[in-house]
Amino acid sequence: MGKKLDSVKINLNSEKIEAPARGNYHHGDLRGALINAAEDILAERGVEGFSLREAARRAGVSPAAPAHHFGDARGLLTAVATRGFERLETALTEAQQELRDPRARLRAQGHAYVRFATANPAHFNLMWRRALLDNDDAHLQEAGRAAFALLDEAAADLSAAPKNAPSPGALAAWSIVHGYARLILDGALGDAPPELLDQVLDRLTLLQPHSA
Amino acid sequence: MGKKLDSVKINLNSEKIEAPARGNYHHGDLRGALINAAEDILAERGVEGFSLREAARRAGVSPAAPAHHFGDARGLLTAVATRGFERLETALTEAQQELRDPRARLRAQGHAYVRFATANPAHFNLMWRRALLDNDDAHLQEAGRAAFALLDEAAADLSAAPKNAPSPGALAAWSIVHGYARLILDGALGDAPPELLDQVLDRLTLLQPHSA
DNA sequence: TGTACATCAGTGAACGCGCGTTCACTGATGTAC
């Protein structure tokens, strides 16, 4: 006990000299640090290379620590996916916010959707790997709902379909941007030139028969 | 040695009575049996639950045996994916074979594409997980090329684009059916009624501006 | 037709590895008095 008290004193003294040495036992924001670590791992190795131990290692914490915040690996991945949906919603919102023409809004959202996927492949890939996530998680559900309400709305504005049900036009629009994004991420298109995306997006508004 | 000779004689005798007892050491078609086992595992557990040992176990063979045919797990998965692309090509070919109208052909291929994905989720999912496959494998490359040449052709027939480059119209068509299939498989659409697919496919021909 | 031998497809025990999870524990924090 005496020895331990001494070492505590030494820590307290050195704290005055070098500030970042403090707070080693309680991390402060371990939850956030683990999410960041998980994102890094996913970006580097893909979801195959992810493990809870590795995330703990990168956060500088013992392998048992993450359980306090996320329960298990699924819980951590669910938090990462939730953050992904939130960012997607932000991207979609920003893309359309100053546009009034419904056609222009749909096109801008389509572009933003594909851009989000290519800029955040780790998130985008994970968001659709539902077998790895806790699909009953309330935050995940809400984040997903919010993101797709935007796309749905944009397409509904263009068609005569009732607002409550997902219209075929909205679904077609979602399918085309999702399909394009997936093909890019899965490497099926090789080095597709940027104008190819523009040309595909030109066809987005063609999908809405009532607007022609 | 004498004992072994005896047991061989017993085997030979019993062979006349029950035929299937023979040929236990050399499997006969271990390659095919391992591919079948892998398909079963993928269908049951998804690609996360796949392992080479489990495939060997199901084929009734020691864990080291698959190496003789596939090298490693990647090799076996590549063979499964190749079979998937071959089946997709068959499905696309059959869907269009008696149709002459270019619009009808494109629509039929789109329908066949989505139907293939939902009927063969294990294959379809794997076919796009390129990180798990040996993408330099000649059989895989050829099977993939052959399947997509068909879709490309069907869309090119509808547009004025030159035949050699993938036209934006073809890519848009591929994107929409691929996106729809992925959304279904990833559970994003819940229990989508079949007519929804028909309505989305109605829009396939709208994507080809030069044909309107 | 028979025999020797090379080749190949399989065995099964063993290896080291990283994983998720459990366990009894301890250090820091915040709250009640």
Next chain:
DNA sequence: TGTACATCAGTGAACGCGCGTTCACTGATGTAC
């Protein structure tokens, strides 16, 4: 303002597991003579 104590966030050693791969081997097949 000080002290006691409950609570919570972390430790780190240990567990059992299934994995891919290696290893020396052996049984079956096919071919040359």
